[in-house]
Amino acid sequence: MKHYTPFFTSILLAFFLIPSLSAQQNFTLSGYVKDDATGETLPFANVYLKSDPTQGTTTNVYGFYSLTIPEGNYTLVISYLGYGNKEIATALTADERINVELSQGVTFEEIVVTAEEEDANVQSTVMGTVELPVDQIKQLPAIFGEVDILKALQLLPGVMSAGEGTSGFYVRGGGPDQNLVLLDEAVVYNSGHLLGFFSVFNADAIKNTTLIKGGMPALYGGRISSVVDVQMKEGNDKQYSLEGGIGLISSRLTLQGPIVKNKSSFIVSARRTYGFDLAQPFVKKSNFAGTNYYFYDLNTKVNYRFSDKDRLYLSGYFGRDVLNYNLVSRDIFFKMPYGNATATLRWNHLFTDKLFMNASAIYNDYDFSFDGGTGDFSFGLFSGVRDYNGKLDFDWYPNLNHNLKFGANYTYHKLTPNIASAVSGEVEFGSDLESKFAHESALYIQDDWTVTDRIKVNVGLRASFFTQVGPYNSPIDGKRYEKGDPVKTYAGLEPRISAKFTIDKTSSLKAGFSYNNQYLHLVSNTSSTLPTDVWVPSTELVSPQKGIQYALGYFRNFKENMLETSIEIYYKDLFNQLDYGESYVLDPSEDVELSFIYGKGRSYGAEFLVRKNKGKLTGWVGYTLSKTDRIFDEINEGQPYPAKFDRTHDLSVVMNYKKSERWNFGAIFVFGTGNTYTPLQSLYLIDQQFTQQYGPRNSARIDNYHRFDLSATLTPLRSKNKNFKSSWTFSVYNMYNRLNPFFIYYAAETDVNNGSATGEAYKVSLFPVIPSVTWNFKWKQKKKQS
Amino acid sequence: MKNILRFSFLLGLYLSLFSCERAFVPEIADAPPEIVVEGYIEAGVDAQPTFITITKTLPFFQEIGQDAFEKLYVNDAKVTVSEGDRTWELIEFCWDDLPDAVRQQVLLLSGIDADSIAFNICVYVDPTFQLLGEEGKTYDLKVEVEDKVLTSSTTIPFHTPIDSLVQIDLPVDSLALWKEVHGFISDPADRADYYRYFTGVNSPIVRPPINSVVNDPFFNGQSFQFPLAKAEPRDSMIAFDLYGLYQVGDTVTIRWANLDAAHYEFWNTFEFNAVNQGPFSSYTRIASNIEGGLGVWGGYSFSEYLIIVE
The missing domain is CATH 2.60.40.10 (Immunoglobulins)
Structure with missing residues (x-):
């Protein structure tokens, strides 16, 4: 690692010197970009000079921008996906604050298309990053009509679904625990409901989703594959509105409005499923009385703007899956609640027009519990993660050529493995497993640096530190560490760099390198992650995971940026990868870290994307050609084998056609090489019955996966009540009823008496053609005449 | 924990309202047969005599008839069990080779259900029936067959x-x-x-x-x-x-x-x-716990x- 340090130090020093050398009479234009109907700030909006579109910036995650340019007359252009552009003329003779409001839903004809409009796709240094505004996601067909952000991300190149219908995903050959999923900066440790079939993100409460699959900026850390950064809406600070929907699986309701107009607002959004509730009258009369399953989510956020310089946000999420099971005749019962809770308090402060600060205090918690029993025997299991996190992030815009971000991050982790307890009559049992504790911290600095007209570099360095602390019993030497005693410390420098070379106005070449450490791990012995899987920290036994990624990309836009295209190739090395051995059996009395095996992985591939963001027909075609291997000494005799999410071909075609104000159509087609699985190889006789011997891991594949979905949204033309709008979404999942195998299983029938046996294999498909209908509505308070 | 996995299948059941299941013929891994050893040594009142069976694996996807069952058994192996400085050599007995009277005795001693013997089972046993397990002792097994040597060791706990x-x-x-x-x-x-x-x-x-x-x-x-x-x-x-x-x-x-x-x-x-x-x-x-093969040698x-x- 040491050899990186002098190189990066010199780069950092160089760009700190540049502003002073080039000092002249410059002024700063700064402000916020917002939605004019709701007052929501718009993150990652483009702000640039009409006269020279390469001179510009983007708003940060809080909608703030700052441009420092020489004195003069300028026309500022502000653009944001799905919104009409806005042009503002200004004669800059002093620092100026310009807050801009953009209008959503402007039709194609109304959009101001500047001939030389800057395009972020080609011009930015960013690679492997996709913004998906939730309004775009809502236009896509969805299984059971449930709009799902994480499932929409799976349609992007480089992102693989963990399985049919699930919201779990793998990015560029990385495991499911290598994705950093953030909701208003809080880490979401389990992003799935109902065993991962639905994500915890209620689309009505979400403003924007950013996926970073490569070239992770230094701002982010702690995971080696990707970042999914989800921002909740802030709440409408202009008028009250109530929106919701009724679907096959769940219903949603969201209320938002101003607390103090244009200063403070709130949003409360809730969602709950009711499939099993409807069956309760029948269940009550059966041997399963008391059995039920549901999940719910609650998102809330309030914010208060003290001045243009200070704003406070408080947001929270609380979600639970609840499964209760009863078998009356045997007095068997269990309850299995699990879910996440997060709370984020943020303070935005502008020190100057060039220096923006965000300070956050974050709490998050994921817990899983199981309580069950029969007669006077009961059994309980508990696991979870709890974090206390403090963050300080600065955005500094010293001049047009530099946008620096720097900050610090500290988290106190408490990770509870499966702790089991039981009672049999008067006797109590318990394992001696304890929660594990750790301090994780990081310092980072990154600069988006315009070196020349053609070359732009995003260079960053993250220094991360991790210390496991007691209580802990060392499995190596048996030493007892008491509370707070440091057990093991890991530290690492994580350099990140991406560079862009502009070929011409419509095309560019980009290259990136990133090095990441990951100190928390989730290892699953199942085909996808389940709520029962536990997060574990790095300890003296478990080393941090490390990932190195190299990427190269060619970006080109056509037809005045109507069509964005890109080709990205990547190569990724993964070290200290964790897995369970092939003979692992779940045992709640044993610390899982004693069952891990360690190996490495690599992934490489090419991703092709054609995306059309404007016009009546929008959407994208994404194709990935890739290969992902793992190598573990204990598996397949140390030979490389394909990872369970190795998918040679992965194609997604996503289309949205806005036929009229009344009708909107969406279509999705996906194709993927069949998943790997471990085939049965032979049978052998033990205790007079045949038992199964498996072949090499992941040495076979199930059928290729493909599916076509369609949706149509009917928005009846405005009723008498202009403040009330409703729409019907009709959706058909798996239109041509493709029976894609979800899993396979084997059955061997042995009849030793007659000396005969038969082996059979079955493939099971879960989702045939599924039509669904959802009714959505939105009520807005009447606009008062001002 | 295993139960939690099973209970999660209940949710799977809900999904199975939609599911569809079809038999298929998957790819068959082309692997040579492996040798499987199964044997037990017991300590207790009326303990069974120690016996070992040696069989081979069969490819999974086939109809296995009586012929195949009979070919399962591996014959002519040299099987020894040792404990401390004592060694016993086990002799192969095949069901078809036994006189009726001995068959009855084997059934009685082994507790094997006579109905379950529809084909020619072969076992390796100590002909003197002196090899009885004792608590606290470790028994090493060695099987030499077809140019291979398979070994194992088991301890009979208290x-x-x-x-x-x-x-x-x-x-x-x-x-x-x-x-x-x-x-x-x-x-x-x-x-x-x-x-x-x-x-x-x-x-x-x-x-x-x-x-x-x-x-x-x-x-x-x-x-x-x-x-x-x-x-x-x-x-x-x-x-x-x-x-x-x-x-x-x-x-x-x-x-x-x-x-x-x-x-x-x-x-x-x-x-x-x-x-x-x-x-x-x-x-x-x-x-x-068999080195060089599959199966179990258990005390x-x-x-x-x-x-x-x-």
Whole structure:
């Protein structure tokens, strides 16, 4: 690692010197970009000079921008996906604050298309990053009509679904625990409901989703594959509105409005499923009385703007899956609640027009519990993660050529493995497993640096530190560490760099390198992650995971940026990868870290994307050609084998056609090489019955996966009540009823008496053609005449 | 934990309202047959004589008829068991070669069900029947066959008997004629214990239930009560709410055994292998304690109990 340090130090020093050398009479234009109907700030909006579109910036995650340019007359252009552009003329003779409001839903004809409009796709240094505004996601067909952000991300190149219908995903050959999923900066440790079939993100409460699959900026850390950064809406600070929907699986309701107009607002959004509730009258009369399953989510956020310089946000999420099971005749019962809770308090402060600060205090918690029993025997299991996190992030815009971000991050982790307890009559049992504790911290600095007209570099360095602390019993030497005693410390420098070379106005070449450490791990012995899987920290036994990624990309836009295209190739090395051995059996009395095996992985591939963001027909075609291997000494005799999410071909075609104000159509087609699985190889006789011997891991594949979905949204033309709008979404999942195998299983029938046996294999498909209908509505308070 | 996985299948059941299942012929891994050794050595009252069977694996996807069954057995192996400086050489006996009188004796001694012998089973036994297991001793096995040498070692642990048995009523009248049988044990605190049990109904032949093994980290040193489920006949479909229950009038035989860690791992992975299939499951490779092959060489110390369900 040491050899990186002098190189990066010199780069950092160089760009700190540049502003002073080039000092002249410059002024700063700064402000916020917002939605004019709701007052929501718009993150990652483009702000640039009409006269020279390469001179510009983007708003940060809080909608703030700052441009420092020489004195003069300028026309500022502000653009944001799905919104009409806005042009503002200004004669800059002093620092100026310009807050801009953009209008959503402007039709194609109304959009101001500047001939030389800057395009972020080609011009930015960013690679492997996709913004998906939730309004775009809502236009896509969805299984059971449930709009799902994480499932929409799976349609992007480089992102693989963990399985049919699930919201779990793998990015560029990385495991499911290598994705950093953030909701208003809080880490979401389990992003799935109902065993991962639905994500915890209620689309009505979400403003924007950013996926970073490569070239992770230094701002982010702690995971080696990707970042999914989800921002909740802030709440409408202009008028009250109530929106919701009724679907096959769940219903949603969201209320938002101003607390103090244009200063403070709130949003409360809730969602709950009711499939099993409807069956309760029948269940009550059966041997399963008391059995039920549901999940719910609650998102809330309030914010208060003290001045243009200070704003406070408080947001929270609380979600639970609840499964209760009863078998009356045997007095068997269990309850299995699990879910996440997060709370984020943020303070935005502008020190100057060039220096923006965000300070956050974050709490998050994921817990899983199981309580069950029969007669006077009961059994309980508990696991979870709890974090206390403090963050300080600065955005500094010293001049047009530099946008620096720097900050610090500290988290106190408490990770509870499966702790089991039981009672049999008067006797109590318990394992001696304890929660594990750790301090994780990081310092980072990154600069988006315009070196020349053609070359732009995003260079960053993250220094991360991790210390496991007691209580802990060392499995190596048996030493007892008491509370707070440091057990093991890991530290690492994580350099990140991406560079862009502009070929011409419509095309560019980009290259990136990133090095990441990951100190928390989730290892699953199942085909996808389940709520029962536990997060574990790095300890003296478990080393941090490390990932190195190299990427190269060619970006080109056509037809005045109507069509964005890109080709990205990547190569990724993964070290200290964790897995369970092939003979692992779940045992709640044993610390899982004693069952891990360690190996490495690599992934490489090419991703092709054609995306059309404007016009009546929008959407994208994404194709990935890739290969992902793992190598573990204990598996397949140390030979490389394909990872369970190795998918040679992965194609997604996503289309949205806005036929009229009344009708909107969406279509999705996906194709993927069949998943790997471990085939049965032979049978052998033990205790007079045949038992199964498996072949090499992941040495076979199930059928290729493909599916076509369609949706149509009917928005009846405005009723008498202009403040009330409703729409019907009709959706058909798996239109041509493709029976894609979800899993396979084997059955061997042995009849030793007659000396005969038969082996059979079955493939099971879960989702045939599924039509669904959802009714959505939105009520807005009447606009008062001002 | 295993149960949680199973319970998660209930949610899978909900999804299965939509699901569709089809038989298919998957790719068959082209692998040479492996040698499988199965043998036990016991310490306890009326312990079975030590015996070893040696078979081969068969490719999975085929109809296996009587011919194939008979070819399963590997003949002409040199099998020795040693403990300390004592060594026994085991001799192969095939069912078809035995005179009728000896067959009857073998059935009596081995407890093997005569009905289950539809083809020519071959076993390796100590012809003197002097090879009996003793608690606390380690027995090394060596099998030389087809230019291969397979070895294993097992220790017969000291036995922890069941203190007492009790019958438990069920909470609903509809199951008034069914009972659970529970046992009490006092687990020794000073050692790691691994247990396995077998049950038999109205017959001295005992079989293991679906989950027959347990180890003691969770209850080390405790005295407590636990259920002893009825071993259901193989391939039988038992109603979920009748699983493990005994009927009033049943004469129940319980065999309660201690085994060593590697032997326990074999059965623990063997049983998990059978259930670790399904929508979210992976696979489990059975942990064999045979070097150079598959299977198990296992020592037991055991005790047996009878209870009549009333």
